[in-house]
Amino acid sequence: MSLLSTGVTALNAAQLGLATTQHNISNANTAGFSRQSTVQATNVAMMTGAGAIGQGAHVATVVRSYSAVLQSQVDSAQSKSSQLDTYHSMIARIDNLLADSTSGISPVMAGFFQGVQDVAANPGLVSARQSMVSSAQALVTRFQTLENRLAELHDESNTQIRDTVGLINSYSKQIALFNEKIVALSASGQHTPNDLLDQRDQMVLELNKLVRVTTVQDSQGAINVFGGMGQQLVVGNQVVALEARPSARDPERYVIAQQGSSAELPENYLDGGTLGGVLAFRNEALDQASNALGQMAVSLALTVNAQQALGQDLLGNVAGDTDFINRIFNFSDPKAVANTNNTGTGSIASFTFDPPQVSGEGNYYTQLTGSDYEVRFTAGGAFSVKRLSDDAVVVVAGMEGTPSSFDGLTLDLAVGHAAGDTYLLQPTREGARNIAVNQDIAADMRKIAAAAPVRSVAGTGNTGAAVLSQGEVAAGYLMTSIDIAPTPPDTQAGLKLTIEDDGSGGLQINGGFTGAPLAYAGATSFSFDGFSFSLSGGARKNDVFFIQPNTGGMADARNIVKIGALQTAQTMNGDASKGVSTFQVSYAQLVSDIGTKTKVAQVDGEAQATVLEQAIAARDAVSGVNLDEEAVNLIKYQQAYQAAAKMMSTASTLFDTLLSIAA
16 A cells, blocks of 8 residues: 555646646746746655655645746836836927927928018018918917927826826725735635736736836735835725826826825826826926927017017007007916915916017017926915926015016915915916917008108208118107107208207207207217117218108018017027027927937837846746746656556556465
8 A cells, every 4th residue: 555655646746747837838928927836745754664664745835936036126127118118109299299390380480580571671562461471370370289289298198197097096906905815815824826926916017017116015925015205005905096186286287196185296206107107208398398389489479579569560550559559479478377275365466478678689588488486475475486497486575465577477466365375377388379460460461560660861951971870769669759840941850950069179969859968979879768879970060860750661671670680589588688599599499308308218218128128038037937848847747647657557466466365
């Protein structure tokens, strides 16, 4: 019987080896499966007078080939790879959108200023003005189209965040269920549930595709799962569910919070995976593109409109006239959003763009930055304003009821705010969406103010060679100062300037506009009531000049030339004295920034994909199923089984022989 029982143990061991090998082969392509193997041990020997006689073997347990370190490396590499893949796939769409030579801003911006130049060349030609209006409409349509595409990406980001959070909760629930089963089996004294452990590890890997997670195993065999920088997701068999919901700070923006909690998680708190990629894309690229595009649209509108307001249209209308149109482009006021958790009764009285400034070169420029801002109240109605692009505090001690100006903006907050109330200011976020050609200009292109409202005329009896410039105007100029009827014997209308003897052998300019004559020594510049002129050359005593309204100036293009000069002038990102960049340079910088981020994401993604492949290969070298090896195991266990069967057959023959002898 000893031979038979020993043979049975050998048969059982070989059979379990075959079954385990078969299991490995069946799961060779199962995601997350770790190769299993039997661990054999000898049975307790039987003590006899001849010594200890072995009683065969048994399978002590079935173990999986597994390395927690290698699996952790795969999880980490997978999380980074998924984040970079998501980030690159989304930012590449912005890059293609902005950089495309046909769909970007550059060609239509150039087309608009070409239309301006055409009017400058033929200011009295209505068809040239119509072409300018058409090119302006093409420009605003392109701005709106690009902004609508970016808005779609904002909506898509919200949807993806919501869907990803739902998947995170789903995987967390599955991990919690696996924890419960594994703990129950471990507590019952059974062997390690290898397949359940593999399935739980696979769920952790799938979770890392969505968000970076870390795990800590407790003494009972359950794992606690933490997302990002420590947010609990699974504790034992309990799930700490997340939810995606509109932000109290900006209802159009989805944020993540723990279900049942009023606190929102910081956007950098959950990183890695698809979720981290979407959040990083939204913060680093999408917001920047929307703000920069809006900044360009608003800056264009502000500067072009400011110059339009200083001109004279083809019908002779100037600033102050009822029929004068001082805007070529319409646009909306900057956007401000009150936090839904505010407890005070205060509100925003007004939030407006400041008029553009005039640089030393004589062109208009704006001080808009393209950043968002946060307004935060302390006690007593005091508040501060922080620029979110660099966290600089641009208003240190504002007070509700008193307007505050910063970065080309003016904010006036009505009284009634409580400490802790906040606002999100997005001055340029919707600028490209809301820009439009003024319908009054579109309906009657003669309202384009191509001419300047003022001119100078030299007296017909002048004997000197001095020349008075045609003059320029500034915002708020007073036409009444020069709109003067002729006084006999003069037949010229306007403000009369006379070159006089200054009493000491020199010359002076007298016109009553400064309160005292101006000394003249070959070149003199002077300003009054919003007008600026310069007199140069060899003037002689009794020479006269007249400063007049530009009546009938159909061929005058001085103002439209200044509008055209904005194309190459430094009109954007200005400081207290001048602009820093042109429209085209600003747009090129945006395209370059997005392009650089896209390329970096592509390169990093490719490198991380290699890291992931290497991590998987290292893990599979330990845990993966090698079909060649399993084929060898099949032969080994088959031969062991056959040998055990032969042993039992021999034992049976011997037993039969003994029985026949006894008979």
